[in-house]
Amino acid sequence: MLKQTHQLYDYHVWANERLFGHLEQLPKDVFHAEVTSVFPSVSQTFGHMYLFEQLYLCVLAGVPNENIFPRMSVWAEQAQGKTVDETRQLFAGVAEQYRDLLQRTPDPDKEMTIEHPKYGSLNTRFSEILQHVVNHGTYHRGNVTAMLRQQGYAGFPTDYLFYLLNQQESQR
Structure with a gap:
C-alpha cells in the first residue's frame, strides 16, 4: 500500500507539471x-487548488483546525496574481512538503479522525485523504482543460493511464 500511495501522489505531481508545461x-x-466556468480564470482555479493542497497537507500532518484556518487567507494570497511559473513554483514547494510527509508516514492506512467545521467528524485513513487530494486535483485539471478550450486552445492529457505509460517508457 505504501508504494501505491507514493505512486498516486507522484501521478498528481506529474499531471500538474504537465499542465503547467502546457x-x-x-x-x-x-x-x-476571465471565462465563464467554475472559477473565473485558470489562475484562480490553480489558486483554489493550491489553497486546498496546503489545507489537506495540514490535515494529514495532524495540525488542529484552529491552527489551519488562520493560514487559509495567507495561502489564498500567496497564489494571487502569479504567473504560470510562479504558480508552478508554489506547487513544487507544497509537493516537496507532501513527499516529506509521505516519507515520515510508514503506514498510509493509519486511521485518523478529522474534524470538519461544517460536517462534523470523519473516521478515515491517511491514504483516503491523500486519494481525495489527487481526485480534487484531477477534477480541477479538467476545469482548466474546459477553460482552455473555451479560449480556443487545446487541453493537455493528464489521465492516470498516460502517467503509467510515461513511467513504463521511462523505465525502458
Missing part, C-alpha cells in the same frame, strides 16, 4: 483571462 507554451494572458 500553459507555459500558450500566450501569457490565457492564464488570467
